[in-house]
Amino acid sequence: MPTATPPQVSYAMDARDYNARVMQGFFKKIYPVIAEQILARTGVTTGLCVDLGGGPGMLGIEYARRTLAHVEICDPLPGCIEVAKENVGAAGLQSRVTARLGAAEALPYEDNSVGLVMSRGSIFFWADQAKGLAEVQRVLRPGGWAFIGGGMGNATLLAEINAARKDDPKWGEGRRKRMEANPPEHFEAIVHKLGLPAVVEDDEVGTWIVWQKR
Numbered sequence: 572m573p574t575a576t577p578p579q580v581s582y583a584m585d586a587r588d589y590n591a592r593v594m595q596g597f598f599k600k601i602y603p604v605i606a607e608q609i610l611a612r613t614g615v616t617t618g619l620c621v622d623l624g625g626g627p628g629m630l631g632i633e634y635a636r637r638t639l640a641h642v643e644i645c646d647p648l649p650g651c652i653e654v655a656k657e658n659v660g661a662a663g664l665q666s667r668v669t670a671r672l673g674a675a676e677a678l679p680y681e682d683n684s685v686g687l688v689m690s691r692g693s694i695f696f697w698a699d700q701a702k703g704l705a706e707v708q709r710v711l712r713p714g715g716w717a718f719i720g721g722g723m724g725n726a727t728l729l730a731e732i733n734a735a736r737k738d739d740p741k742w743g744e745g746r747r748k749r750m751e752a753n754p755p756e757h758f759e760a761i762v763h764k765l766g767l768p769a770v771v772e773d774d775e776v777g778t779w780i781v782w783q784k785r
């Protein structure tokens with residue numbers, strides 16, 4: 572069910588600025604680490620893997636570098652898709668990494684078709700988190716994995732990022748507010764209501780909802 576028109580989301584960001592300042596800037600080192608963590612946990616090395624809310628796409632790109640999977644970066648913002656394609660080209664991964672418009676609440680994939688949905692730093696901005704997680708479950712194939720949440724990879728990287736951002740008063744504040752609005756119990760209640768076989772893993776570095784579709 573491909574989407575021809577951009578999905579409606581209230582979220583807005585300057586994809587080019589985010590890519591240069593954040594993704595290729597002070598977050599640069601987290602994507603390889605998180606890709607390794609997802610790979611170690613799920614073992615998914617082939618098939619279709621989706622980086623949902625992937626923005627300019629570096630988590631998906633780092634995942635593709637470590638596997639033989641076809642990775643698709645899926646994001647509702649046309650500007651993110653444009654920059655993601657540039658990043659894929661720069662990485663030389665055009666044959667295995669694609670980018671397409673889509674929002675969590677109406678994923679542009681068939682039922683039971685995806686081996687892994689990874690998503691970092693995005694669920695906090697979804698208009699309807701329960702609908703988005705139900706969509707992830709719908710598109711996963713039996714045995715497929717979801718790894719959805721947010722985090723900085725490990726405590727060392729988190730400390731480095733906090734140090735780099737120490738002069739930005741909005742930095743810690745924005746993250747703190749998002750964490751307060753999305754505590755682990757909040758996600759546990761959603762996955763319980765949906766009947767997902769998920770665990771919610773939370774520590775000072777991040778929060779992740781992880782499950783394998785039965």
Ligand SMILES: C[S@@+](CC[C@H](N)C(=O)[O-])C[C@H]1O[C@@H](n2cnc3c(N)ncnc32)[C@H](O)[C@@H]1O
Binds near residue numbers: 628676694
């Ligand atoms: C803070 S950025 C994170 C980008 C990237 N995943 C990363 O880790 O750097 C949040 C991303 O979530 C996307 N997003 C917002 N609402 C969404 C929705 N309803 N479904 C999917 N993605 C969404 C945004 O377009 C944006 O690219």
